[in-house]
Amino acid sequence: MMVLALHPEWQEMAREEVLQVNMILNEVLRLYPPVISLCQHTYKDTGIGNIHLPAGVDLALPMLLIHHDPEPWGDDVEEFRPERFLGGVSRASKEQIALFPFGWSLRTCIGQKKYNSSPNFLVSSIRDSLLRNHVKKLNL
Ligand code: HEM
Numbered sequence: 001m002m003v004l005a006l007h008p009e010w011q012e013m014a015r016e017e018v019l020q021v022n023m024i025l026n027e028v029l030r031l032y033p034p035v036i037s038l039c040q041h042t043y044k045d046t047g048i049g050n051i052h053l054p055a056g057v058d059l060a061l062p063m064l065l066i067h068h069d070p071e072p073w074g075d076d077v078e079e080f081r082p083e084r085f086l087g088g089v090s091r092a093s094k095e096q097i098a099l100f101p102f103g104w105s106l107r108t109c110i111g112q113k114k115y116n117s118s119p120n121f122l123v124s125s126i127r128d129s130l131l132r133n134h135v136k137k138l139n140l
Contacts, residue, residue, distance in 0.1 A: 022116065023082040026089060029101035030073075031080065036064040038103055063100050072098035 004011045038061040042053050053059070070077045072093035073084075084092045089099050102109035 020082070023085040025115075026085045026092070026099065027080060027082040030067045030099055031078075033063050033067055033101045035101070035103075037062050038100070040107075061100065066098050066100065069098065072096070 004014065040059045040061075042055055042057045042059070044055045046053050046055075066072070068077055072095065074094070076084075090097055092099065102112040102115075
């Protein structure tokens, strides 16, 4: 950190790289969410926004369908386009957020922070495996 503070040009490049990797990860989790649907049950009268839900209702959030719905995402919904996350998750889809790979609100995944804070581990493991394959091909 100290050294990066002395070299702002590298700090900026590292920041850019982390942003790009986050965009790629978001797009991968949008297209291929490991959890495809969330279910909840209301044990008492409750509400979501202005929707009233009585006790005993089963709710399903079909993550895979929402992530592939052209209405919030646009006609290129099936394309791999990490640049849709250039302005952040909230601006990637129309009107409201439509990306929930880790769930939402109180029950949200506790692994999400770790996942988002260590994208560089992911990049280096991808790079290492590409390098290993390359070396294997060259018979080194
Ligand atoms: C790409 C990786 C991961 C994805 C996509 C993912 C996704 C999810 C989802 C969708 C939920 C359900 C949230 C809900 O019920 O609304 C969840 C819950 C949970 N996840 Fe993950 N997860 C990931 C990695 C991890 C990791 C690495 C850990 C552990 C360190 C973890 C620990 C948990 C726990 C403990 C819960 C239950 C939270 C609760 O019910 O209060 N997850 N995760």
